[in-house]
Amino acid sequence: MSVAQSLIRSARFRAEREPDWRRLEQIVTKTERRGLRSLSLDEAQALATLYRQAMASLSVAREISLDRALLAYLEALCARAYLAVYAPQRRLRGLFSHLLVYGIPGAARRLFPLILVGYLILTLGGVAGYLLFQDDPTWYNTLVPTSPDDPRGLNSSAAELRSVIYDGADSEGGELSAFAAFLFSHNTRIALLVFCLGIAVCVPSSLLTFYNGMAIGAFVALHESKGLLLDITAWLSIHGVTELSAIAIACGGGLHLGQAVLFPGELRRRDALRRNARDAVKLALLAALMLIAAALLEGFGRQLVQDIPARLTIGLSVGAFWIAWLTLCGRGEAP
Amino acid sequence: MIWRRKTKDAKPQRNPLDPDRRLITDFVPPEGVPIRFDVAGLGARLIAQLADILITVAGLIAIMIALVFSDLLPGTAIIVIGSLLFFAIRVPYYSLSEILMNGQTLGKRLSGLRVISADGRTLSAHAVTVRNLMKELEVFVPGTMLLASSQLDGVSAVLLVIWILILGIIPFTNANRQRLGDILAGTYVVMLPKPVLLPDxxxxxxxxxxxxxxxxxxxxxxxxxxxxxxxxxxxxxxxxxxxxxxxxxxxxxxxxxxxxxxxxxxxxxxxxxxxxxxxxxxxxxxxxxxxxxxxxxxxxxxxxxxxxxxxxxxx
Structure with a gap:
């Protein structure tokens, strides 16, 4: 029975269009194997046209055809063609530069109040830790996570503390391994958790940030009690400006997520979360970037630069750099 | 649960051609013809995840061994590179491979899965980043804690179990088997269909x-x-x-x-x-x-x- 005589409408429909589908399948397979770039101009144009034709065929076939083989094939073909046609087109470099110029600074400006709240929680924690230490120095052991081989502790002498600050006695293997140690350090984990836990209605984020502030407050108070306030400030500032800011920013991002759960407004909570995640994630990326920068500063800068004014200058100028980037960059319309 | 439902989710629809499969029903590309992808099973996704972990860890170890034996770098530098790579095989590996390979990691490619954007548009770099950042919370942090579980005290162990349970239950509470990261990013994980045309x-x-x-x-x-x-x-x-x-x-x-x-x-x-x-x-x-x-x-x-x-x- 030839096609023209076939009485079944859906069989004629299929026979008329099958060569086009086959060609589309061939182009899609080529795209999947070797990428859109490997297509010639003809093939690229054919891909767009044939894809739309196949979608139209699918729409019609669902209405008129009961041919299971045809329906399954068209569904699969259209799905794969869709994925080939709507593949991400942007280059990685373009993505990164857009993120650095527009994405991150814009998000930081929009969420500035929340970042401020993050700083506030951190500062409050610091003050609380400081006051607790003044009240009873044994709080230090509770608040500051210590390892057994850490020379710093309640019983350390001023000379021991000083040696950590200036000779790097806490890192035996020199700059690079200090950098490595940092990546696994306490603060990186804190920043990550602070961000992710924001989704649980802000509470764990705020608590962790507060606790981290307390540890720093007690740490500073310990050094102050040994008369090393200026030294420890300079020591902390060289990377701490960046590192603590990263925690405050991660906290701001976490709070933004928590906000969506607490105050979804007109939206469903999941939709509110999706909306807020756009900016919150950029803050998380910013925090990650700053933590890597802090690791570099800690690994190299802190060992190479030994006097107080230079340490303070570096710390503050790095801070000024972050502020300048986040406030000034990408103010225009994003392309 | 913190999820309040204002509109009821559509009932999970079964594939009319194969009733054992779940279908995504609300996926509409810009052409306006709904495409019904098969929802990826959680087993396939678990296998893809395990394959990814194996691949990345094996790659990491291979690079480290090559570095150690090549003698090009001092020991400390190797430690630094190792620790950087250890972070790179987590969120960055998954995000970059899903951006570059159009919604697939190596493990997903092996098990024929794909990430698509729920709104029918191009999968955005933002969505990929979100779903993989949340993977840190859902897979890696509990996973590493589980590996170190012998050192946990009672309370932390209970908290860890609750954490894993809650995040593990979320995919079962919605028809399209989205984990928390998928919900936040607005993505689905689907089976990649194979077009086979049988004769008429x-x-x-x-x-x-x-x-x-x-x-x-x-x-x-x-x-x-x-x-x-x-x-x-x-x-x-x-x-x-x-x-x-x-x-x-x-x-x-x-x-x-x-x-x-x-x-x-x-x-x-x-x-x-x-x-x-x-x-x-x-x-x-x-x-x-x-x-x-x-x-x-x-x-x-x-x-x-x-x-x-x-x-x-x-x-």
Whole structure:
């Protein structure tokens, strides 16, 4: 029975269009194997046209055809063609530069109040830790996570503390391994958790940030009690400006997520979360970037630069750099 | 739960061609024709995840061994590179590979999965980053804590179990099996379908004999039975071994008998003509049902006449 005589409408429909589908399948397979770039101009144009034709065929076939083989094939073909046609087109470099110029600074400006709240929680924690230490120095052991081989502790002498600050006695293997140690350090984990836990209605984020502030407050108070306030400030500032800011920013991002759960407004909570995640994630990326920068500063800068004014200058100028980037960059319309 | 439902989620729809599969029903590309992807099973996703972990860790170890033996770098530098790579095989690996490979990591490619954007548009770098950042919370942090679980005290262990349970339950609470990261990013994980076009039975030559059917004999069945019959007839007899071929032929005969009984076909169909009978019945029935459908009378299955009353027992 030839096609023209076939009485079944859906069989004629299929026979008329099958060569086009086959060609589309061939182009899609080529795209999947070797990428859109490997297509010639003809093939690229054919891909767009044939894809739309196949979608139209699918729409019609669902209405008129009961041919299971045809329906399954068209569904699969259209799905794969869709994925080939709507593949991400942007280059990685373009993505990164857009993120650095527009994405991150814009998000930081929009969420500035929340970042401020993050700083506030951190500062409050610091003050609380400081006051607790003044009240009873044994709080230090509770608040500051210590390892057994850490020379710093309640019983350390001023000379021991000083040696950590200036000779790097806490890192035996020199700059690079200090950098490595940092990546696994306490603060990186804190920043990550602070961000992710924001989704649980802000509470764990705020608590962790507060606790981290307390540890720093007690740490500073310990050094102050040994008369090393200026030294420890300079020591902390060289990377701490960046590192603590990263925690405050991660906290701001976490709070933004928590906000969506607490105050979804007109939206469903999941939709509110999706909306807020756009900016919150950029803050998380910013925090990650700053933590890597802090690791570099800690690994190299802190060992190479030994006097107080230079340490303070570096710390503050790095801070000024972050502020300048986040406030000034990408103010225009994003392309 | 913190999720308040303002609108009810659509009931999980089953694939009409294969009722064991779940379908994504609300996925509409810009062309406006919904594409029904199969929801990826959680087992396949777990396997893809494990494969990814194996691949990345193996890659990391291979690079480290190569560095150690090449003697190009001092020991401390190797430690630094190792620690950087250790972070790179987590969120950055998953995000970058899903951006570069259009929604697939190596593990997903192996198990034929794909991430798509729920709104029908191009999968954005933002969505990929979000779903993989949340993976840190869902997989890596609990995973590493689980590995170190011998050092946990009672309270932390209970908290860890609760954490894993809550995040593990989320995919079961929604029809499209989205984990928390998928919900936040607005993505689905789907099976990558394979386009295989089987021949059109309406055009296959009928070998011998001619059977004809009257309209009232075609009123008994609907789409479901027709397509089940098609699946039976699409079996490629040439690829079967002897035992399977015999079984296939006896199946054809049984089906042919059932159909003749049900529709009241006047003559008995001899066993060697069962295939030809079924093929010509399939054609006539399909032409009939398709024309009924064009007139607005779409028949889903053999209960089409008694939709309002309880479906009665099998024929």
């Amino acid at each position: 039975l309406a055009e296959a030559p009928v070998s011998e004999g001619s059977f004809s059917f009257l309209p009232h004999q075609l009123d008994h069945y609907g789409r479901y039975e027709l397509q089940t019959l098609e699946a039976l007839l699409q079996v490629n007899a040439a690829s079967l071994n002897r035992a399977a071929l015999l079984r296939h032929q006896s199946n054809l005969h049984k089906v042919a008998q059932t159909i003749t009984n049900r529709i009241g076909y006047p003559t008995r169909v001899p066993e060697d003509q069962a295939g030809a009978f079924l093929l010509s019945f399939y054609r006539t029935q399909r032409a009939y049902l398709e024309s009924r459908k064009l007139f607005g009378d779409a028949r889903e299955d053999k209960f089409h006449g008694s939709r309002d009353s309880q479906p009665s027992g099998p024929s």
